[in-house]
Amino acid sequence: MLQINFIKQNADLVKERLAVKHFGQIGLVDELLQMDEELRKQRLASENLQASVNSASKEICALMAKGEKEAAEEKKAAVTAWKEEQSGIKISLQALEDDFTAKILQLPNLPHTSVPRGKTPEDNEVVLEGGSIPTLFADAKPHWEIIKDYDLVDFETGAKLAGSGFALFKGKGAKLQRALIQYFLDYNTAAGYTEYAPPLMVNEATAYGTGQLPDKEGQMYHVTEDKLYLIPTAEVPVTNVYANSIIRESDLPIKMTAYSSCFRREAGSFGSDVRGLNRLHQFEKVEVIQLVKASHSYQTLEEMVNHVERLLQFLELPYRILRLCGGDMSFTSALTYDFEVFSAAQQKWLEVSSVSNFETFQTNRMKIRYKNEEGKTELVHSLNGSSLALPRIIAALLENNQSENGIHVPKALQRYFGAALIER
């Protein structure tokens, strides 16, 4: 959520930045400023009346102590009149506040100045490419066939148990996934991230904190009976760990990592995009999250990008890094780098990580602050990234590393997987 004071002081900048995100209702900015004026007026009126009530109450107390009952009764009548006047103001103030909140929540985060101006995924900027795209042998297959040949994942049974889009990992497939999770977590904790194992369901307030609510509830599984949401990413519970708190400056930066299952309804997704492991309702992911001082956040973003990049290098996968354009970025992000790996048999780039700086957009909602040198409390910046999303990594590994005698396991992973080759 943007801060109204910032909007007030930078209205033109806000409008210009929103345009980069192709936000359709830039008129909202002026509307919010007007509403804020009115809100202030009404709040002041209400508070002034309250001040009168409060001081009169104290006087009543003093009068009662002196035994001046009549004078006290007179005061009471005056207070009652003020309160009546105030209750009228409060009703319209409440309506105005609700309206204001609903509207300011519609404003997406402002994109960083480095964000490309484009609108569609084609406008994303390729920052760099790494690794080498393998030359596959003639019989090379897409991962959904490899999976069958090697009996690694059983989609039919997954569909029988839950529905389409739910995978049943099996045997070496299950072990490969487990090995990757273990490897990613070890890699992250070695870099100073503290490991968390969060709840996989969260309440409304938590989903609101990271920006899933309101508006995006359709993307989450909702357990209505208990008012809980299945997490679409560990970002949601883990970033909220520090919700409503003031962090000691010496504790910053806070670096957290978590492995979790992620649940996404993916309503409306279809076509070749959802083949095999490309898009699932439930998938496994290891996430890294940082809470840092505002002055450090872009440096931290670069750090996190490097962190994820090295992991892909260890996995020996061909990858590229994209700087997302304004139109393709998420609502909450100020700058996002996507990581894609090339899945050779599909001849397709698959997104396996998305590393973003949210600046204060999430922390303003969650009220995550720290005390700066001057003793003033300031919102921290939140960042997160995947390191990494499992199914697509597995898809790319299977496709890129296939050979006539089996699937090569990257060196870094061998001690976790326990073998150098996945054989039939």
Next chain:
RNA sequence: GGAGACGUGUCCGAGUGGUUGAAGGAGCACGCCUGGAAAGUGUGUAUAUGGGAAACUGUAUCGCGAGUUCGAAUCUCGCCGUCUCCGCCA
């Protein structure tokens, strides 16, 4: 799921209708004391938001929300959480 107890500041803990943003203690910060430290001692020590150059000051906050009252940490209702006992259970 049933019964009961509880939820106060960084922490412990007082407070059951009236100048209580909240006693007391611990912790922490700064100072005094000391050769240095401990002990002792003095002062300070919540957050948000409005006004003000500042000093200062209005408002809100004692789990959350609503209500009663001139006035609520204190009374009432709802919700959330913690603990104990019972039930169930990996």
